[in-house]
Amino acid sequence: MAQRFHAALADGDGQAACDELSEETASKLEQQEKKPCEEAILSLELVKGGTVADTRVYVTGALTTLAGGRSDFLDEGPDGWRVSAAGCEATAPSQPYDCELED
Amino acid sequence: MMRRFLRDNSMSIVFLLLFLAALFGQAIAGHADFNDETQSHGDPTISLGRYVLSSEFGAAVMENWQSEYLQFTLFILLTVWLLQRGSPESKELDKAGRESDEQQKVGRHAQQNSPRWAKLEGIPRTLYENSLVLVMTTFWLGTWLAQSLTGAAQYNADQLDHREDPVSWSHYITTADFWENTLQNWQSEFLAVGSMAILAVYLRQRGSPESKPVGSPHGTTGVEG
Numbered sequence: 555m556a557q558r559f560h561a562a563l564a565d566g567d568g569q570a571a572c573d574e575l576s577e578e579t580a581s582k583l584e585q586q587e588k589k590p591c592e593e594a595i596l597s598l599e600l601v602k603g604g605t606v607a608d609t610r611v612y613v614t615g616a617l618t619t620l621a622g623g624r625s626d627f628l629d630e631g632p633d634g635w636r637v638s639a640a641g642c643e644a645t646a647p648s649q650p651y652d653c654e655l656e657d
Numbered sequence: 658m659m660r661r662f663l664r665d666n667s668m669s670i671v672f673l674l675l676f677l678a679a680l681f682g683q684a685i686a687g688h689a690d691f692n693d694e695t696q697s698h699g700d701p702t703i704s705l706g707r708y709v710l711s712s713e714f715g716a717a718v719m720e721n722w723q724s725e726y727l728q729f730t731l732f733i734l735l736t737v738w739l740l741q742r743g744s745p746e747s748k749e750l751d752k753a754g755r756e757s758d759e760q761q762k763v764g765r766h767a768q769q770n771s772p773r774w775a776k777l778e779g780i781p782r783t784l785y786e787n788s789l790v791l792v793m794t795t796f797w798l799g800t801w802l803a804q805s806l807t808g809a810a811q812y813n814a815d816q817l818d819h820r821e822d823p824v825s826w827s828h829y830i831t832t833a834d835f836w837e838n839t840l841q842n843w844q845s846e847f848l849a850v851g852s853m854a855i856l857a858v859y860l861r862q863r864g865s866p867e868s869k870p871v872g873s874p875h876g877t878t879g880v881e882g
Contacts, residue, residue, distance in 0.1 A: 578699045612810045613711050614695070614703060615817035627817055631701025638700075639820060650820040657699060 555635045556618040556626045557606050564603035568592030576629055576636035578657040598654050600641045625651060680718070684709050687717055698818065712810030716838070719804035724842030726797035732850055734790050742878050743858035745869045749879035761786075801839075805830050808838060 555574060562570035572580050572591040580591045587594035601624055608619040614630040627639040641654030663670065684705065691713055692702040708714055737755060741747040752760075759766045763786065767776040774785035784791070805826065812834055813823035829835055853867075858875055862868040866881045873880055 576701070610813075610823055612817060612823060613713055613814035614700070614707075615814045617817055617823060627820060629700055630703070632704070636701075642820065644822065648821065651822075653820065656820065 555628060556609075556620070556637060557604075559626070559637050559640065560601055560604050560620070563596070563600055566596060568594075568596045571595045574637050576631070576638045576657060579636075579638050579655065582657050583655060595655075598641065600654055627651075627653075627656075683717065684714065687714055700818075712807040712814070715807035716804060716811045719800050719807055720838050720842055723797055723800035723804050723839075724846045726793055726800055727843065728846035728850060730790060730793040730797050733793060740878070741854045741858070743875050744854045744878060745857050745867065745881045746854045747878050752879070804838070805835060808835055 559571055559574040562568075562574065569592040572595055575583070575591070575595075583594050583598075584591050587597065589597075601620055601622055604620045604622055606618050607621045610617050616628040616630070616635065617625055618628060619625045623643075625642045625644075626637050627642065628635045629638045630636075639651075639653040639656035642651035642656075643653075645652050688703075688705045688708040691708055691711075695702055703711070736747065738753050739747075740750055740753055742750060755761075758764050762768055762771055763775045763782060764778060772785065774781055777785075809824070809826050809829035812829055812832065816823050824832070857868060860868075861871045861873075863871050869877060869880050
């Protein structure tokens with residue numbers, strides 16, 4: 555899932571990348587950037603391509619860490635897993651991650 | 658034949674049915690509550706089947722199971738030595754302790770129809786003498802471990818929801834969340850056993866083996882109706 559998202563970014567395919575986002579995250583991005591999702595997503599500083607180094611799943615949430623160290627958060631819904639936050643970096647122990655894109 | 662079987666086993670059958678009905682009800686209500694909660698956070702809902710297989714449901718079930726098995730383990734074990742004057746839950750006041758082989762009908766004091774392991778000596782008999790507590794303790798520890806594993810997954814799901822790092826199992830069992838979920842169940846079990854032991858001194862339920870006979874004096878200990 556996360557790998558498909560980053561591969562779509564590497565291909566410059568904003569629509570495919572937006573298809574991997576949760577509804578809430580996509581609509582938040584459109585509101586913030588005041589552009590359609592497929593355009594707005596390509597203007598963010600997100601990792602393009604890359605491989606998943608680690609995935610941890612808990613109930614309906616998952617944390618995926620890319621080989622470069624940045625992480626994505628995923629949520630499981632009726633249509634499967636979707637990216638709810640991307641381009642996240644740990645700030646300090648017991649503190650929330652700082653994300654480039656989130657719902 | 659069938660009627661007789663149902664009558665002879667009505668206690669275990671009725672409690673099994675009550676258990677299944679309550680577990681089903683918990684699954685329905687828990688699923689609705691879970692989806693209410695996720696929707697209020699703007700997260701997607703999940704199916705009933707997915708919920709029943711989730712750690713969310715597992716933790717809610719296991720935390721109650723472990724406390725029930727702990728309650729019965731302690732009740733069985735501590736009533737070997739602890740007494741309550743006047744209570745049908747207590748042994749007679751001069752019988753505290755593990756009692757003699759003769760009183761317990763073991764070894765050479767076993768009767769013809771005693772269980773085979775009660776007639777043996779050594780480790781097999783020691784195991785059989787303590788088999789109820791051993792099995793209940795195993796259930797308690799197994800369900801408590803299951804509570805900690807499912808609870809850790811549930812806790813970590815919340816951590817991810819708050820965009821925080823998940824924690825390890827060994828860290829989770831030191832958290833206030835784990836101990837609150839554990840102790841809130843333990844306290845209610847201890848209260849129930851303690852109040853049963855003392856209320857049964859003065860109150861009666863005609864026909865129940867958990868009560869003394871209605872006309873038994875309050876001071877009579879170790880007599881069940």
